[in-house]
Amino acid sequence: MATKLPPVDIAIIGFGWTGGILAKELASTGLKIVAFERGKPRTTDPDFLEPGKDDEIRFANRTDLMIDTTQETLTFRNTGDQTALPMRRLGSFLPGTGVGGAGVHWNGVTWRFMEWDHEAYSRTVSKYGKGIIPADMQLQDWGISYAELEPYYDMFEKTAAISGKAGNLNGTKIDGGNVFEGARKSEYPNPPLVWSQAMTMFDKATRSLGYHPFPSPAANASRAYTNPDGVKFNQCHYCGFCERFGCEADAKASPHFTVIPIAMKNPNFELRTRSQVLKINMDSDGKKATGVTYLDPLGNEMEQPADIVIVSAFALNNVHLLLYSKIGKAYDPKTGEGVVGRNYAYQGGGGATAFFGEDVITNPFMGAGALSMCMDDFNGDSYDFAKAGYIGGGGISAGSSGGRPIGYHPTPPGTPKWGSDWKKAVVAAYNHTVGVGSQGSVMSYRQNYLDLDPTYTDSFGRPMMRMTFDFQDNEWKQMAAARDISAAIAKEMGAKVIATSLPAKPYSVVPYQSTHNTGGTVMGADPKTSVVNKYLQVWDVPNVFVTGASVFPQNAGKNPTGPVGALAYWMADALKNKYLKSPGALIPT
Amino acid sequence: MKMPMPANAPAAGVNTNTGFLFFNPDEGAVITAIVDTLIPADATGPGGVEAGVHIYIDRQLGGAYGSAARLNMQGPFRPDIATPSQGYQLPLTPAELIRAGLVDLAAYSQKTKGNTFDNLQPADRNAILTDIDGGKVTFATVPSKVVFDHLYNLVQEGYFGDPIYGGNQGKSVWKMIGFPGVAGMYTQLIEQYRNKPYTADPQSIQDFA
Ligand SMILES: Cc1cc2nc3c(=O)[nH]c(=O)nc-3n(C[C@H](O)[C@H](O)[C@H](O)COP(=O)(O)OP(=O)(O)OC[C@H]3O[C@@H](n4cnc5c(N)ncnc54)[C@H](O)[C@@H]3O)c2cc1C
Ligand code: SF4
Numbered sequence: 001m002a003t004k005l006p007p008v009d010i011a012i013i014g015f016g017w018t019g020g021i022l023a024k025e026l027a028s029t030g031l032k033i034v035a036f037e038r039g040k041p042r043t044t045d046p047d048f049l050e051p052g053k054d055d056e057i058r059f060a061n062r063t064d065l066m067i068d069t070t071q072e073t074l075t076f077r078n079t080g081d082q083t084a085l086p087m088r089r090l091g092s093f094l095p096g097t098g099v100g101g102a103g104v105h106w107n108g109v110t111w112r113f114m115e116w117d118h119e120a121y122s123r124t125v126s127k128y129g130k131g132i133i134p135a136d137m138q139l140q141d142w143g144i145s146y147a148e149l150e151p152y153y154d155m156f157e158k159t160a161a162i163s164g165k166a167g168n169l170n171g172t173k174i175d176g177g178n179v180f181e182g183a184r185k186s187e188y189p190n191p192p193l194v195w196s197q198a199m200t201m202f203d204k205a206t207r208s209l210g211y212h213p214f215p216s217p218a219a220n221a222s223r224a225y226t227n228p229d230g231v232k233f234n235q236c237h238y239c240g241f242c243e244r245f246g247c248e249a250d251a252k253a254s255p256h257f258t259v260i261p262i263a264m265k266n267p268n269f270e271l272r273t274r275s276q277v278l279k280i281n282m283d284s285d286g287k288k289a290t291g292v293t294y295l296d297p298l299g300n301e302m303e304q305p306a307d308i309v310i311v312s313a314f315a316l317n318n319v320h321l322l323l324y325s326k327i328g329k330a331y332d333p334k335t336g337e338g339v340v341g342r343n344y345a346y347q348g349g350g351g352a353t354a355f356f357g358e359d360v361i362t363n364p365f366m367g368a369g370a371l372s373m374c375m376d377d378f379n380g381d382s383y384d385f386a387k388a389g390y391i392g393g394g395g396i397s398a399g400s401s402g403g404r405p406i407g408y409h410p411t412p413p414g415t416p417k418w419g420s421d422w423k424k425a426v427v428a429a430y431n432h433t434v435g436v437g438s439q440g441s442v443m444s445y446r447q448n449y450l451d452l453d454p455t456y457t458d459s460f461g462r463p464m465m466r467m468t469f470d471f472q473d474n475e476w477k478q479m480a481a482a483r484d485i486s487a488a489i490a491k492e493m494g495a496k497v498i499a500t501s502l503p504a505k506p507y508s509v510v511p512y513q514s515t516h517n518t519g520g521t522v523m524g525a526d527p528k529t530s531v532v533n534k535y536l537q538v539w540d541v542p543n544v545f546v547t548g549a550s551v552f553p554q555n556a557g558k559n560p561t562g563p564v565g566a567l568a569y570w571m572a573d574a575l576k577n578k579y580l581k582s583p584g585a586l587i588p589t
Numbered sequence: 590m591k592m593p594m595p596a597n598a599p600a601a602g603v604n605t606n607t608g609f610l611f612f613n614p615d616e617g618a619v620i621t622a623i624v625d626t627l628i629p630a631d632a633t634g635p636g637g638v639e640a641g642v643h644i645y646i647d648r649q650l651g652g653a654y655g656s657a658a659r660l661n662m663q664g665p666f667r668p669d670i671a672t673p674s675q676g677y678q679l680p681l682t683p684a685e686l687i688r689a690g691l692v693d694l695a696a697y698s699q700k701t702k703g704n705t706f707d708n709l710q711p712a713d714r715n716a717i718l719t720d721i722d723g724g725k726v727t728f729a730t731v732p733s734k735v736v737f738d739h740l741y742n743l744v745q746e747g748y749f750g751d752p753i754y755g756g757n758q759g760k761s762v763w764k765m766i767g768f769p770g771v772a773g774m775y776t777q778l779i780e781q782y783r784n785k786p787y788t789a790d791p792q793s794i795q796d797f798a
Pocket of ligand 1: 013014015016017018019036037038039093094095096097098099100101102103105106107108109110111243244275276277278312313314315317369370515516547548549559560561562564
């Protein structure tokens, strides 16, 4: 029997970027708020200090800051006729755990999605007609436009000290920024990071090919900065131990030193760490959440009643919590009915590695997570994707995110996997190589989805979530095109040898690709095809809100956290200024 | 005046933490031979054994990694139906897997080359590992390629990783490739060294202890 605690107003499940933003924004209401985080508390000093923080074996290979699969993992299969088996070791994606979530160990490439991405269905249909959409593709609008979200993108960029250069200020296109982005009301809060050698080469080559390169917007602060909440950032060290590592300098924006301490200053806010939420509790008619059940640090089952439940547990966990708590109708791929678990998507890849001679020196170890040049000439609707033969696109970039030698020691094609010739090739390539790569959009399909596994349970006795996913023809075409463009750029850069790559076919959970898991609790204007409305409020259960990339109807050719952060601010605004004034469905069904 | 060093004193930064904790002598000899075959000592740079990679592997398999830390071991195990895209699906911890694999390898090299793996000529060792990696070898108990892939990854980690774990002794591998190690501060250097060689004596975690 769970011990029942005195009620609170708001329960927040998961304390990474989105939970942290919500807690900060809502704390000022004076309402009693409790946030639950399954992992431990963390602070820059002492948890991320040098030199121990730069431990590649511990943090990159043994994934010390990420979830422990012996406690929670999911089962995976490529297609619905296979038996899903547990992802026993982390691989393809690396969900975080602990205060700050994956925001502690991300890279920090921080985008606004393109205008097209937010209205992918209507813009595609108005330009090309419905006939272009494959029968199994479930292309949808977000139910909110880029223009509506613009002020919230701005808030997140200022919170996270983004370093970049605008390419579209109030409709005026600016060379050197991303000319394909939607109109911004203001410049980035910080100028771009210092360019690395790889970036200068990519810039020159893509310009001479007629493209529009720009420095990727980075949550690695290019200079000392104080954000609007008064949080101080230091200048990035370009230490090269960024992705998968904490930041020693408070230069990489992370919730653990930004939004979270601001929330914690409020006496009406309480954080409970090492507290695993098992489920969201529902009243008898399934129309209202009554709070959450969680395990305290000693494993005691506790019941925390709450008037509002905010689900901010990372995309995959959000879906699992809703499925297990029976909130919203679970998706059935056979009938196409139901919504929870529907439209799971991921991120595409494809690229080229350019090998040079000794005349090109890249110093790959001088780098930062988001230190790269990008171009959107083949992303969203900046080009005629229909002519290219598919829907969507991707950013193409090259940069210097670090030269950590276990993970990074490229060799040209034809090199043996070991022996003296291998060693020679490693030495010859280490300081003379540039990777050009793409992050492709991934559309949503009837056959790619999340549900509960019939066989396997997690260490808490709950059914694991089951992922059924593969890249589809549309994505293979896009990725092959991005690979070929990357190779052409590598050639233009003067590469002596070029190696090209695509993700494993079929999609595999073994090699790391990205932690850009999207969908499963998607937002939209129609309750038949979305779990939450445009305010991220569950259609069927209006006192539950869901935040994170699980609300993306399909994935864009960009990293997710820019819109994830913007949507968290947007949702906080709706909660504060709409829901609290008149609790209930914000959009009638 | 500098004091003369006793002949047997270790060079600065070289680990004296040698000897096997996990492997028995026969296993240790085979692991040493595998490491030596994958990364031989040559004019380019240190061999894997010189760098201490066999010691790294011993410590990893004897520690948390070997006993399946962060490896979900909940049944049912279905290697019979698993696809490669689903990843590792054997009911064995990494320590158990490698141990079983070494027994299988011993039998295989006796049968095909008439001797234990560590007593074979380098060319024969190389041929066996090439066949295993190419999926041409069936071991008696465990899948040979799965064993090899685990060992290969461990060799890479030990060779390129921080010396504090037992491999990359004397930071010799970092020196070979020109990696300056941990705790770098390149804010003032990245522009200055654009397309110019940057050389620095590499720093490991141990150097700060
Ligand atoms: C290696 C890596 C690199 C990345 N690089 C980039 C990048 O360059 N650009 C980009 O845009 N994005 C990047 N990302 C993605 C980015 O980190 C996420 O988009 C972002 O952190 C998501 O925020 P969130 O609040 O949804 O989830 P998180 O920040 O992950 O926070 C969720 C929190 O919820 C907790 N939790 C989950 N379930 C429960 C439960 N049942 N009970 C209690 N607590 C729970 C978790 O422990 C976690 O702390 C990267 C991710 C990784 C792993
Ligand atoms: S590269 Fe910069 S932002 Fe990243 S961890 Fe190092 S100092 Fe922090």
